Amino acid sequence: MDKQENTKSIIRLIHNLMLSAEARDPHPWLHLELTREQLRVIFLLSFKGRVSPGEVAESFGVPKANVTSVVDRLVAKGLVSRQENPDDRRSYILSLTEEGRSQVERLREIGTAKIGRVLERMPNKALASLRTGLESLTTALKEEGEDNGCH
Numbered sequence: 001m002d003k004q005e006n007t008k009s010i011i012r013l014i015h016n017l018m019l020s021a022e023a024r025d026p027h028p029w030l031h032l033e034l035t036r037e038q039l040r041v042i043f044l045l046s047f048k049g050r051v052s053p054g055e056v057a058e059s060f061g062v063p064k065a066n067v068t069s070v071v072d073r074l075v076a077k078g079l080v081s082r083q084e085n086p087d088d089r090r091s092y093i094l095s096l097t098e099e100g101r102s103q104v105e106r107l108r109e110i111g112t113a114k115i116g117r118v119l120e121r122m123p124n125k126a127l128a129s130l131r132t133g134l135e136s137l138t139t140a141l142k143e144e145g146e147d148n149g150c151h
Helices: 003-024 028-032 036-048 053-060 064-076 098-120 124-147
Strands: 080-084 092-096
Touching: 036 053, 036 064, 036 080, 036 092, 036 098, 053 064, 053 092, 064 080, 092 098
Parallel strands: none
Antiparallel strands: 080 092
16 A cells, blocks of 8 residues: 555544444533534643633634633533633633543543553554554644644
């Protein structure tokens, strides 16, 4: 297989992997009763820490007004907090509450445990190959981020 065929095959395999994992086990997020948009905000906050509503809107490519109702619901659920923005008193900063951080961590732990159970079933030689491939993918992703000015 040439590089282009390998790339297409890997993308197809990753897609099938995701579909297979979702079909076998309902997402642990379902019990949270959160919309897709709310989940996106929660994971953005878990990644970035603190952001303004404008930054959320920009990250998702939506008008700032669309973010307000999503954030209001997350605040009401006790998952996100608003603090006054010291740089702009007309705005505020969003961050996860302790409960929000706890929910994200729980979801990550569930996912990690699930992957661990699956990996335990694989032979060591396949695990070593997968590790090498994932290390290369991680390096390439870091380089891509550096090329695009992300750190």
